[in-house]
Amino acid sequence: MNYIGSKKRLLPFICATISNLDGITLQESVFCDLFAGSGAVGAAFKTKVTQIISNDVEYFSYVLNRHRIGNTVPLEIEDIFEELNALEGVEGFVFKHYCKHATNEREYFSGENGQKIDAMRQKIGQLHHDKHIDDNSFFYLLASLIQSCDKVANTASVYGAYLKTLKDQAKKSIVIEPMSYEMSSRHHCVYNKNASELIRMISGDILYLDPPYNVRQYGADYHLLNTIALYDTFEPQGKTGRREYYRSVFCKKREAALALESLIQKAAFTYLVMSYSNDGILTLQDIKNIMKPYGSYKVVATEHKCFGRKREERSTMEYLHILKKTREN
Numbered sequence: 001m002n003y004i005g006s007k008k009r010l011l012p013f014i015c016a017t018i019s020n021l022d023g024i025t026l027q028e029s030v031f032c033d034l035f036a037g038s039g040a041v042g043a044a045f046k047t048k049v050t051q052i053i054s055n056d057v058e059y060f061s062y063v064l065n066r067h068r069i070g071n072t073v074p075l076e077i078e079d080i081f082e083e084l085n086a087l088e089g090v091e092g093f094v095f096k097h098y099c100k101h102a103t104n105e106r107e108y109f110s111g112e113n114g115q116k117i118d119a120m121r122q123k124i125g126q127l128h129h130d131k132h133i134d135d136n137s138f139f140y141l142l143a144s145l146i147q148s149c150d151k152v153a154n155t156a157s158v159y160g161a162y163l164k165t166l167k168d169q170a171k172k173s174i175v176i177e178p179m180s181y182e183m184s185s186r187h188h189c190v191y192n193k194n195a196s197e198l199i200r201m202i203s204g205d206i207l208y209l210d211p212p213y214n215v216r217q218y219g220a221d222y223h224l225l226n227t228i229a230l231y232d233t234f235e236p237q238g239k240t241g242r243r244e245y246y247r248s249v250f251c252k253k254r255e256a257a258l259a260l261e262s263l264i265q266k267a268a269f270t271y272l273v274m275s276y277s278n279d280g281i282l283t284l285q286d287i288k289n290i291m292k293p294y295g296s297y298k299v300v301a302t303e304h305k306c307f308g309r310k311r312e313e314r315s316t317m318e319y320l321h322i323l324k325k326t327r328e329n
């Protein structure tokens with residue numbers, strides 16, 4: 001999935017840096033991905049470490065990680081994927097509010113896809129409610145549905161707006177495809193919490209931090225994926241049809257600095273490794289000033305070509321701030 005801020009393309013840099021931390025044996029380490037997003041980083045370490053702790057405050061992201069990180073054994077439910085793909089569409093919440101028809105202007109999905117998404121989401125909920133599938137299969141199906149919806153969404157990249165006319169990709173019929181995941185002999189923990197609260201409850205060896213860099217809130221940009229994941233009922237707001245969303249302190253400059261310091265202070269981890277780019281709301285120096293008093297600090301960097309929200313190609317410096325923590329608080 002094309003997730004804003006995804007570290008998928010930076011994995012070689014992140015993995016090489018973390019694998020070479022002094023005094024760390026990855027196979028014996030507990031690794032926490034505190035702002036997990038798409039789950040790309042946790043997934044890269046899933047088979048390399050003793051345990052992954054994965055967390056994100058957004059529910060749809062929790063769903064992706066609950067499957068990608070939390071599921072560890074083969075789940076043989078190909079027949080359910082076939083059943084879902086064969087369903088007739090229904091006029092449910094997604095069709096009613098997010099597809100264009102006589103009483104609705106919004107067009108995030110074609111009418112046919114909106115109806116199929118409703119039918120698939122209702123069936124997944126019903127199978128789970130009736131105990132025909134367990135939690136592991138429920139999150140497998142739901143994560144797969146979210147990923148498949150994203151492929152046919154009529155947006156430029158995020159759900160802050162829909163396009164005026166259906167783009168070619170959005171005209172294709174949705175097919176729910178199984179989301180891949182790594183098998184593992186270990187048990188991993190996946191949370192859906194505010195990082196500032198979870199940090200008090202966990203401990204380990206490596207804490208990877210990838211908070212939002214700028215003022216754009218993930219809850220606003222990905223509102224529709226949360227709505228499909230939650231499948232609750234509410235009155236969609238305004239032109240975009242947004243739901244109430246979580247506002248992260250890491251998207252506000254003054255509060256971000258205080259929140260980061262508080263995380264660092266409370267972190268019961270040997271190493272803290274934080275991704276941040278040169279166009280974030282905190283500067284390189286801000287982060288250095290916050291981290292340095294807590295132990296031995298250094299920063300490494302790489303140039304990164306990425307796509308902005310309007311799909312334009314641009315280049316940024318991506319930093320990894322590395323703190324070996326020696327001071328408790």
Ligand SMILES: C[S@@+](CC[C@H](N)C(=O)[O-])C[C@H]1O[C@@H](n2cnc3c(N)ncnc32)[C@H](O)[C@@H]1O
Nearest residue numbers: 005006007035037038040057194195210218248
């Ligand atoms: C830069 S993205 C992480 C990208 C991720 N590393 C990846 O590769 O996909 C930042 C994430 O932080 C999450 N987030 C923002 N504020 C948070 C908070 N207070 N607690 C937990 N997660 C938060 C957002 O929902 C978003 O998924």
